[in-house]
Amino acid sequence: GDSVTQMEGPVTLSEEAFLTINCTYTATGYPSLFWYVQYPGEGLQLLLKATKADDKGSNKGFEATYRKETTSFHLEKGSVQVSDSAVYFCALSDREDSSYKLIFGSGTRLLVRP
Amino acid sequence: EAGVVQSPRYKIIEKKQPVAFWCNPISGHNTLYWYRQNLGQGPELLIRYENEEAVDDSQLPKDRFSAERLKGVDSTLKIQPAELGDSAVYLCASSFFAGELFFGEGSRLTVL
Numbered sequence: 001g002d003s004v005t006q007m008e009g010p011v012t013l014s015e016e017a018f019l020t021i022n023c024t025y026t027a028t029g030y031p032s033l034f035w036y037v038q039y040p041g042e043g044l045q046l047l048l049k050a051t052k053a054d055d056k057g058s059n060k061g062f063e064a065t066y067r068k069e070t071t072s073f074h075l076e077k078g079s080v081q082v083s084d085s086a087v088y089f090c091a092l093s094d095r096e097d098s099s100y101k102l103i104f105g106s107g108t109r110l111l112v113r114p
Numbered sequence: 115e116a117g118v119v120q121s122p123r124y125k126i127i128e129k130k131q132p133v134a135f136w137c138n139p140i141s142g143h144n145t146l147y148w149y150r151q152n153l154g155q156g157p158e159l160l161i162r163y164e165n166e167e168a169v170d171d172s173q174l175p176k177d178r179f180s181a182e183r184l185k186g187v188d189s190t191l192k193i194q195p196a197e198l199g200d201s202a203v204y205l206c207a208s209s210f211f212a213g214e215l216f217f218g219e220g221s222r223l224t225v226l
Contacts, residue, residue: 004156043118043217044157044205089156101170102215104156 002027006090006105013080013112021075021108023064023090031092033057033066033073034102038087047075047088080112116140118218120206126224132194135221139188139208146183147215148191149205157205163189193223201225 007022025031035047035057048057053068062077073090090105119138127133139146144165149157160179162170165186174181178197183189193200203220 041219043219044207044215045217046214091156101159101162102157104158106155 004105009109016079019077023073034091036089120218130195135191137189137206143208145209147207151203196225
């Protein structure tokens with residue numbers, strides 16, 4: 001079945017460092033891909049998404065490109081801030097479904113130090 | 115506008131006791147989801163409602179879990195009896211048709 005694999009955390013960076021969180025997926029169809037973020041004490045929030053190959057999702061300085069050839073959707077940010085400390089989840093949804101049935105990765109915790 | 119509201123935020127019970135979680139989705143959202151998130155893992159879908167109809171409950175352990183969404187608005191997820199392995203965060207989410215999912219803060223269950 002469909003699945004998502006993320007790099008294990010925690011990822012610890014200094015402020016203004018470059019961030020990459022790897023995500024690869026397995027899917028039989030043509031899924032939509034998502035990154036969700038969970039800040040401490042809050043619910044999951046959609047960070048960005050891409051619905052077809054070569055699409056780039058972006059939000060709040062974060063970017064991810066839908067790479068069909070490598071089945072990847074890596075999350076990047078050029079300069080992280082302390083406020084970016086959170087848990088990041090990669091997810092996919094089978095576009096054939098009538099609504100978003102999300103399959104999540106296990107999450108990657110990011111800790112940004114001042 | 116209010117987001118997805120869940121209660122209680124935390125619940126501690128002894129095994130074999132019953133427990134119930136409540137969710138009020140965003141007004142107008144016809145699709146409601148219950149997810150379970152075990153420690154260190156991503157959320158896993160338990161059940162999905164389209165209005166008051168459960169359209170996907172294949173991952174719901176039906177021997178002890180039940181859910182309802184009366185009148186197609188708020189929803190209740192029940193566990194009876196609870197087992198040690200049920201300790202997790204239970205997340206509710208809602209969406210408008212095939213749109214973005216909005217999650218509540220979750221209900222953290224600890225079974226002793």
